[in-house]
Amino acid sequence: MKTPGKSRRQFLQTSITLGALLPLTALPYKASPQPFSIGKAIHPLKILILGGTGFLGPQQIAYAMNRGHAISTFTRGRTKPTTHKDIFSEVEQLVGDRENNLEALLGRKWDVVIDNSGNRLKWVNDTVELLKDNVDIYLYTSSTGVYYPYLGKDIRESTRPVLKVPAGITDIQKAEYDYGVMKANNEMTVMNGFGADRSILVRPTYMIGPGDNTDRFIYWPERLARGGEVMVPGKAGDPVQYIDVRDVAQWMIRLAENRKAGIYNAVGPASATGMHAFIFGAHAAFGSAVSFVMIPDYDFLSAQHILDAIPWIMPVGDNAGSALVSNAHAIANGLSFTPLAESVLDIHDWWNSESVTEERRLKLSDAEGSLMKREAAIIAEWKKRK
Ligand SMILES: NC(=O)c1ccc[n+]([C@@H]2O[C@H](COP(=O)([O-])OP(=O)(O)OC[C@H]3O[C@@H](n4cnc5c(N)ncnc54)[C@H](OP(=O)(O)O)[C@@H]3O)[C@@H](O)[C@H]2O)c1
Numbered sequence: 100m101k102t103p104g105k106s107r108r109q110f111l112q113t114s115i116t117l118g119a120l121l122p123l124t125a126l127p128y129k130a131s132p133q134p135f136s137i138g139k140a141i142h143p144l145k146i147l148i149l150g151g152t153g154f155l156g157p158q159q160i161a162y163a164m165n166r167g168h169a170i171s172t173f174t175r176g177r178t179k180p181t182t183h184k185d186i187f188s189e190v191e192q193l194v195g196d197r198e199n200n201l202e203a204l205l206g207r208k209w210d211v212v213i214d215n216s217g218n219r220l221k222w223v224n225d226t227v228e229l230l231k232d233n234v235d236i237y238l239y240t241s242s243t244g245v246y247y248p249y250l251g252k253d254i255r256e257s258t259r260p261v262l263k264v265p266a267g268i269t270d271i272q273k274a275e276y277d278y279g280v281m282k283a284n285n286e287m288t289v290m291n292g293f294g295a296d297r298s299i300l301v302r303p304t305y306m307i308g309p310g311d312n313t314d315r316f317i318y319w320p321e322r323l324a325r326g327g328e329v330m331v332p333g334k335a336g337d338p339v340q341y342i343d344v345r346d347v348a349q350w351m352i353r354l355a356e357n358r359k360a361g362i363y364n365a366v367g368p369a370s371a372t373g374m375h376a377f378i379f380g381a382h383a384a385f386g387s388a389v390s391f392v393m394i395p396d397y398d399f400l401s402a403q404h405i406l407d408a409i410p411w412i413m414p415v416g417d418n419a420g421s422a423l424v425s426n427a428h429a430i431a432n433g434l435s436f437t438p439l440a441e442s443v444l445d446i447h448d449w450w451n452s453e454s455v456t457e458e459r460r461l462k463l464s465d466a467e468g469s470l471m472k473r474e475a476a477i478i479a480e481w482k483k484r485k
Pocket residue numbers: 149150151152153154155156157173174175176177178179195196197198214215216217218240241242243302303304305306307312313
């Protein structure tokens with residue numbers, strides 16, 4: 100007679116033995132399939148992506164090709180995509196350098212140019228000049244960084260960006276200003292060259308998702324999956340904002356299809372979210388046992404050099420409103436949001452696949468000075484104070 104208890108024990112024993120034998124190598128990353136309902140666009144477009152092989156680009160390309168659009172990319176040919184690698188064989192891959200070689204773009208016509216790599220004033224100036232008579236729409240990937248210093252409580256697209264880096268600022272402020280001022284001036288260049296009715300300016304907040312090349316947000320999927328005592332910096336209600344890269348990418352393509360000229364913040368989640376709500380929502384992706392150690396004391400955190408743990412940024416001074424950017428206009432124009440736990444799980448799968456090197460993974464968890472490495476000592480220090 101079959102004894103359920105015994106067969107279950109046998110099954111567990113076999114699984115444990117097999118588990119011990121399985122090599123600990125990462126598996127290939129398989130991007131989630133596009134939803135069936137995606138459908139074809141009514142008017143297929145010829146789209147040029149300046150960039151396209153980093154974080155945002157592959158997601159734009161995958162969605163656009165599924166919608167029936169034809170894609171050309173323009174890069175130096177150095178950055179290799181870590182998501183949707185299989186679709187690049189169907190992409191026209193133009194090679195050049197925005198610094199000094201735009202030859203591959205000469206005499207060509209497209210319906211839309213999406214500028215992901217416009218991170219220098221000269222680069223955007225040159226492509227706007229070259230393409231303005233040969234391309235209908237210029238979609239520029241900007242950033243909520245244009246709002247630095249973040250001083251408002253409901254930062255809308257009508258807020259005037261700073262166009263010049265002020266004097267007498269700290270090095271940290273300068274880095275923030277440099278980026279925001281560069282993005283704001285590039286937006287102006289696009290507007291001046293293409294005109295308001297042919298320019299789409301999208302300002303994403305921190306983008307999260309598979310293929311992220313910044314190694315910022317990955318801390319939370321990795322840390323929460325491991326479980327145990329997890330340090331959470333910040334007060335329960337400290338505002339946080341982030342957006343799944345796929346939501347930005349797909350929405351950009353729809354904005355282009357619909358010729359939705361204008362300026363848009365690309366910010367999630369759908370409603371205002373505090374740090375603790377974010378942590379609980381992200382942890383919902385895993386079955387790990389956790390004990391959260393909440394550290395709401397900004398002085399203590401500052402003394403430990405913890406001023407941010409993206410998406411959390413200590414909401415003080417020039418950063419007081421960094422996560423108070425309005426998404427009302429974007430939502431009214433079709434921006435939608437992937438559930439947080441789904442994003443977190445997908446990021447975790449991607450990070451632990453062969454798309455990411457073991458060296459990169461170890462840097463996050465084991466590098467001297469990394470937050471994960473310092474966490475236990477910080478928690479011990481915090482408990483001692485209390
Ligand atoms: N990550 C975030 O959270 C975030 C938030 C807000 C805004 N943004 C903005 O989002 C944009 C998208 O970044 P992404 O990495 O995801 O874009 P991407 O289009 O996926 O990748 C960037 C591309 O730029 C190309 N590139 C770099 N230097 C070049 C040069 N001199 N000439 C020609 N091509 C060059 C790279 O290829 P090669 O190296 O092969 O040339 C790569 O394909 C950026 O403008 C960033 O400022 C990002």
